[in-house]
Amino acid sequence: MEILILYYSRTGAVQSLAQHLGRGVSSIEGMTPRIRTVPPVSSVTEATENQIPETGFPYVCETDLTECDGIALGSPTRFGHMAAPLKYFLEQTTSQWLSGTMSGKPACVFTSSSSLHGGQESTLLSMMLPLLHHGMLIVGLPYTEQELSDTKTGGSPYGATHFTGPQNQSRLDNTEKQLAQKLGARLALTAKRLRSNP
Ligand SMILES: Cc1cc2nc3c(=O)[nH]c(=O)nc-3n(C[C@H](O)[C@H](O)[C@H](O)COP(=O)(O)O)c2cc1C
Incomplete structure (x- = not known):
């Protein structure tokens, strides 16, 4: 069984979170992460991206x-909500929305921002909305995870987060890593349980 970890990242912070979620998914027996990204969007509408990115994870496609x-x-926080490339991709999922491809599957969200109170939670909540329209079942983090109460950086009951600092200088600390991995594991376990008890 596979969990799609779909993210956009320009400077690498959200990609780090994605990789830790992937470790969490792999910690559940029989579960494998499939990490995918989306192309950037251009203000020059005629411009097109290469079909395959030059570096990093492949672009997501319909079969994923x-x-x-x-x-x-996953997305960086941009003006308090998700980045345009991810939203642009989601707006191309009308056929999956109409056919119910993702309906009943579990989902979770993650983000990164450069200021601590700069909109992580609003970004996470806004990312849940299209997933709910698709009929997905949202998985969060409970306060029984001690790191949620202890954190001095990222981490939210609404999803995994990372605080990079104003110059994007901070790497994920141990608390943020733990919470990202626990969220990945919870998502994978939920998917497994839903498969065995549909
Ligand atoms: C256009 C733009 C808008 C941003 N808006 C916010 C914001 O509202 N709040 C915040 O804390 N950081 C904001 N940031 C900073 C990014 O969220 C932060 O650098 C993030 O960690 C980048 O993730 P990435 O390395 O995965 O690209 C913004 C950055 C850009 C480029």
């Missing part, structure tokens, strides 16, 4: 959505 058993969706 069909074949996965759950989705983790």
Whole structure:
């Protein structure tokens, strides 16, 4: 069984979170992460991106959505909500929305921002909305995870987060890593349980 970890990242912070979510998914027996990204969008509408990115994870395609058993969706915080490339991709999922491809599958969200109170939670909540329209079942983090109460950086009951600092200088600290991995594991476990008890 596979969990699609779909993210956009320009400077690497959200990509780090994605990789830790992937470790969490792999910690559940029989579960494999499938990490995918989306192309950037251009203000020059005629410009097109290469079909395959020059570095990093492959671009997401329709079969990734069909074949996965759950989705983790990640984006940088941009003006308090998700980045345009991810939203642009989601707006191309009308056929999956109409056919219910993702309906009943579990999902979670993650983000990164350069200021601590600069909109992580609003970004996470806004990312849940299209997933709910798709009929997905949202998985969060409970306060029984001690790191949620202890954190001095990222981490939210609404999803995994990372605080990079104003110059994007901070790497994920141990608390942020732990919470990202725990969220990935919860998502994978939920997908597994739903598969055995549909
Ligand atoms: C256009 C733009 C808008 C941004 N808006 C916010 C914001 O509202 N709040 C915030 O804390 N950081 C904001 N940031 C900073 C990014 O969220 C932060 O650098 C993030 O960690 C980048 O993730 P990435 O390395 O995965 O690209 C913004 C950055 C850009 C480029």
